[in-house]
Amino acid sequence: MSALPFGVLVLIFAAAAAVVWVAGIQLSKTTDVLDARWHIGSAFGGLIILAVATNLPEIAITVSAAASGNLEVAVGNILGGIALQTVVLVILDAFGRRGRGVRPLTYRAASLVLVLEAAVVVAVLTVVMAGSQLPGDLIVARLSPDVVLIAALWLAGLFLVQRAGHHLPWHENGVAPDGAPHATGHRRAKPRPPHHTMSTAAVVTVFVVSALATLGAGVVLERAGDAIADEIGLSGVLFGATILALATALPEISTGLQAIRQGDDNLAMSDIFGGNAFLPVLFLVATLISGQAVLPQANGADIYLTALGALLTLVYIVGLIFRPAKKVIGMGVDSLTVLVLYGLGIAGLFAVAA
Numbered sequence: 001m002s003a004l005p006f007g008v009l010v011l012i013f014a015a016a017a018a019v020v021w022v023a024g025i026q027l028s029k030t031t032d033v034l035d036a037r038w039h040i041g042s043a044f045g046g047l048i049i050l051a052v053a054t055n056l057p058e059i060a061i062t063v064s065a066a067a068s069g070n071l072e073v074a075v076g077n078i079l080g081g082i083a084l085q086t087v088v089l090v091i092l093d094a095f096g097r098r099g100r101g102v103r104p105l106t107y108r109a110a111s112l113v114l115v116l117e118a119a120v121v122v123a124v125l126t127v128v129m130a131g132s133q134l135p136g137d138l139i140v141a142r143l144s145p146d147v148v149l150i151a152a153l154w155l156a157g158l159f160l161v162q163r164a165g166h167h168l169p170w171h172e173n174g175v176a177p178d179g180a181p182h183a184t185g186h187r188r189a190k191p192r193p194p195h196h197t198m199s200t201a202a203v204v205t206v207f208v209v210s211a212l213a214t215l216g217a218g219v220v221l222e223r224a225g226d227a228i229a230d231e232i233g234l235s236g237v238l239f240g241a242t243i244l245a246l247a248t249a250l251p252e253i254s255t256g257l258q259a260i261r262q263g264d265d266n267l268a269m270s271d272i273f274g275g276n277a278f279l280p281v282l283f284l285v286a287t288l289i290s291g292q293a294v295l296p297q298a299n300g301a302d303i304y305l306t307a308l309g310a311l312l313t314l315v316y317i318v319g320l321i322f323r324p325a326k327k328v329i330g331m332g333v334d335s336l337t338v339l340v341l342y343g344l345g346i347a348g349l350f351a352v353a354a
Contacts, residue, residue, distance in 0.1 A: 066290045
């Protein structure tokens, strides 16, 4: 795409973003229906089904980069967007449900299941940072111990979240007594037309088509974004952590806003935490394909952004526990804190990437 005129690149970028946005809305609606019909719960559905679907572009880019031996791209693609995807929760908090008397997102979605999901994200990112310090030749059977541990933590997290969705030995089973009335791990509102009148096969078809559209358009976003960054002379790390990360986070934004409008705040938050926990698992795939240790290829900016993502997630863990009841500048105190920390973090990134 680098040979195309700048104006054409911008149009391609915008068109791909529009496709991702529309497909993301359909993914959220169909996931909500499938959660109900297959009785898997919105928290678990957001953690695995929706999170994997909305991260299909990252999966494709990682596999392609690993197959071509460009491990730096694979690492940067995964780690560069985790912090920004956490900031998506700020957007969902500020614009998901507005009006007088509307509580912040973490007040409405307060649940120990979500706290557990966020804790899995922090655990996985901690192993990522530790794994980046291992020697590059620590490979056995095309695997390194860090990527195996990341995958094991993710699977353990899935097991714990599924179990927590059935029972927790806490008051109201882990849900705040004055939170929105729903059972842990299940939706709060009925799916809206037309999807709830469709057959399960038709819903699955819409889901698959939307996922494929997200995959194709997401890859176009990545390629067009890289070309635009070259045209304007912006560092790949800086562009990837800001504009490109925001563009590739469009599936999470559209699915999250749709989930909140359907009354399912848990699904919206689970999609973000689930995606952030799932993305580092792709390092195992990249290691298997390339036969090389992937995480030692991470540069200082990658590790910096990983630490920032963990810090922002911790802020939301505190928010889910303390449940701020009032909004400040249209969002919860936790979301405002995340926004400020992210801004400071990006400012620091300029120094790291210099």
